[in-house]
Amino acid sequence: MIEKKEFYINGAWTAPAAARDHEVINPSNEEPCAVISLGDQADTDAAVAAAKRAFPAWASTPVEDRIAKVEKLRDIYKRRGEEMAQAISLEMGAPIDMASTQQVGAGSWHMDALIKAGREFHWVAPLGDHAPNDRIVHEPIGVAAMITPWNWPMNQISLKVAAGLIAGCTMVLKPSEESPLSAMLFAEMVDEAGIPAGVFNLVNGDGAGVGSQLTAHPDVDMVSFTGSSRAGKLISKSAADTLKRVSLELGGKGANLIFADADDKAVKRGVLHCMNNTGQSCNAPTRMMVERSIYDKAVETAAEVAQSVTVAAADQSGNHMGPVVNKTQFDKIQDLIQTGIDEGARLVAGGTGRPEGLNRGFFIKPTVFADVTPDMTIAREEIFGPVLSIMAFDNEEQALEMANDTVYGLTNYVQTQDPARLKRAALALRSGMVEMNGKGRGLGSPFGGMKQSGNGREGGKWGLEDFLEVKAVSGWPDEA
Numbered sequence: 001m002i003e004k005k006e007f008y009i010n011g012a013w014t015a016p017a018a019a020r021d022h023e024v025i026n027p028s029n030e031e032p033c034a035v036i037s038l039g040d041q042a043d044t045d046a047a048v049a050a051a052k053r054a055f056p057a058w059a060s061t062p063v064e065d066r067i068a069k070v071e072k073l074r075d076i077y078k079r080r081g082e083e084m085a086q087a088i089s090l091e092m093g094a095p096i097d098m099a100s101t102q103q104v105g106a107g108s109w110h111m112d113a114l115i116k117a118g119r120e121f122h123w124v125a126p127l128g129d130h131a132p133n134d135r136i137v138h139e140p141i142g143v144a145a146m147i148t149p150w151n152w153p154m155n156q157i158s159l160k161v162a163a164g165l166i167a168g169c170t171m172v173l174k175p176s177e178e179s180p181l182s183a184m185l186f187a188e189m190v191d192e193a194g195i196p197a198g199v200f201n202l203v204n205g206d207g208a209g210v211g212s213q214l215t216a217h218p219d220v221d222m223v224s225f226t227g228s229s230r231a232g233k234l235i236s237k238s239a240a241d242t243l244k245r246v247s248l249e250l251g252g253k254g255a256n257l258i259f260a261d262a263d264d265k266a267v268k269r270g271v272l273h274c275m276n277n278t279g280q281s282c283n284a285p286t287r288m289m290v291e292r293s294i295y296d297k298a299v300e301t302a303a304e305v306a307q308s309v310t311v312a313a314a315d316q317s318g319n320h321m322g323p324v325v326n327k328t329q330f331d332k333i334q335d336l337i338q339t340g341i342d343e344g345a346r347l348v349a350g351g352t353g354r355p356e357g358l359n360r361g362f363f364i365k366p367t368v369f370a371d372v373t374p375d376m377t378i379a380r381e382e383i384f385g386p387v388l389s390i391m392a393f394d395n396e397e398q399a400l401e402m403a404n405d406t407v408y409g410l411t412n413y414v415q416t417q418d419p420a421r422l423k424r425a426a427l428a429l430r431s432g433m434v435e436m437n438g439k440g441r442g443l444g445s446p447f448g449g450m451k452q453s454g455n456g457r458e459g460g461k462w463g464l465e466d467f468l469e470v471k472a473v474s475g476w477p478d479e480a
């Protein structure tokens with residue numbers, strides 16, 4: 001069993017102030033695979049103090065030197081990608097091939113984008129020709145607390161840490177207690193990259209402990225949080241007493257609008273996207289809304305695609321689906337599937353219980369419901385598992401209304417060959433992102449939501465701005 005009980009504070013691996021062991025469970029077999037420590041107030045205080053001490057020197061380090069350190073970190077990360085894939089796969093259950101490509105790949109992709117954005121960013125920018133002696137100066141906010149979830153661990157950590165480093169912030173990372181192994185490996189890489197002591201610190205802990213201590217800490221200047229809307233609300237309240245800046249990336253309930261003229265791969269693509277990472281993605285297209293004239297065919301195709309998805313342990317090679325992360329999620333998803341049945345949705349694939357042949361591990365059947373109505377629980381709640389809800393619509397107006405009828409607003413999807421409709425839908429959907437006809441977003445595109453999906457924007461130049469103060473200066477001397 002892996003034993004990793006220390007925290008990374010002030011450039012050194014440090015024993016916790018008090019022993020509080022926590023077992024990390026391998027979701028593929030429900031057995032403990034590692035022991036870590038959960039920190040307490042003394043560990044949090046030590047990490048925040050180290051970050052505070054390191055801030056003046058790091059903030060005044062030239063930005064090109066900060067970027068050079070992140071480039072080094074990115075290179076080490078790429079070199080040690082296989083180790084990272086193993087850690088992610090073990091702790092949160094992503095199948096090893098998917099962990100190597102998508103999970104690890106997301107981290108280097110974001111670091112590349114942030115490096116590019118840092119180089120192109122106007123750190124000191126003119127206000128405009130009408131005010132030639134005004135400058136807008138961008139400065140790091142200070143000490144950032146970074147609190148991350150388990151579902152895409154390196155995606156989230158790289159977005160926050162690389163942006164914070166380039167911006168000139170110092171930081172304390174509290175990764176999810178479900179996925180600490182990848183985060184500790186990342187800390188080793190930060191150390192190897194020669195990032196100065198105190199700039200990056202890591203303390204493991206849970207939300208009620210280290211998480212809350214960070215969000216309430218008087219010496220933390222901002223909180224960058226990715227996780228559930230539930231925790232986002234608690235964090236906002238906790239940070240209010242010290243008026244910290246709070247950047248939130250929360251849950252979602254993405255709609256995928258499939259019009260009758262959609263390409264013939266649209267339904268299959270939508271189902272597989274929903275099931276990717278065992279449905280544990282905030283931007284998963286979990287509400288498939290289909291124009292009535294192609295509805296029956298779409299339901300049939302969706303059921304076939306879901307039935308073709310195989311399920312197996314995370315350490316097996318192949319393109320199967322792995323388990324969900326833990327028993328709490330397993331039980332919650334089982335309950336929601338049962339609720340879907342009880343409320344009258346038509347089960348066309350999957351259902352409650354484990355897939356055939358799997359008696360241990362948090363495995364869920366790839367599940368599809370048809371005839372879902374907007375008031376049903378499965379149409380409203382983020383399930384965070386491989387469960388798709390299919391609904392019918394009669395016209396564009398109704399489709400857009402149904403898509404926007406949610407407290408969330410993270411990513412919506414549109415499938416149609418009609419260019420005018422694509423543009424209308426892109427503008428009408430109330431979400432931070434709209435992806436159309438299966439085209440992924442480009443390098444450096446901002447990731448974030450509206451409404452209860454949060455207020456932050458991560459990635460590229462918008463990701464840097466989350467960690468920056470804007471200072472307005474007048475009377476700037478004329479350039480020689």
Ligand SMILES: NC(=O)c1ccc[n+]([C@@H]2O[C@H](COP(=O)([O-])OP(=O)(O)OC[C@H]3O[C@@H](n4cnc5c(N)ncnc54)[C@H](O)[C@@H]3O)[C@@H](O)[C@H]2O)c1
Binds near residue numbers: 174207226250448453
């Ligand atoms: N919008 C995005 O960018 C995005 C990306 C990935 C995941 N998510 C969301 O994350 C959720 C799944 O992740 P999760 O189950 O780990 O979420 P979670 O909210 O339970 O936990 C996320 C992190 O917050 C910490 N935390 C929990 N309560 C806290 C509190 N009161 N104070 C401080 N920290 C606290 C946890 O320890 C963990 O590190 C889903 O809702 C998903 O949609 C959002």
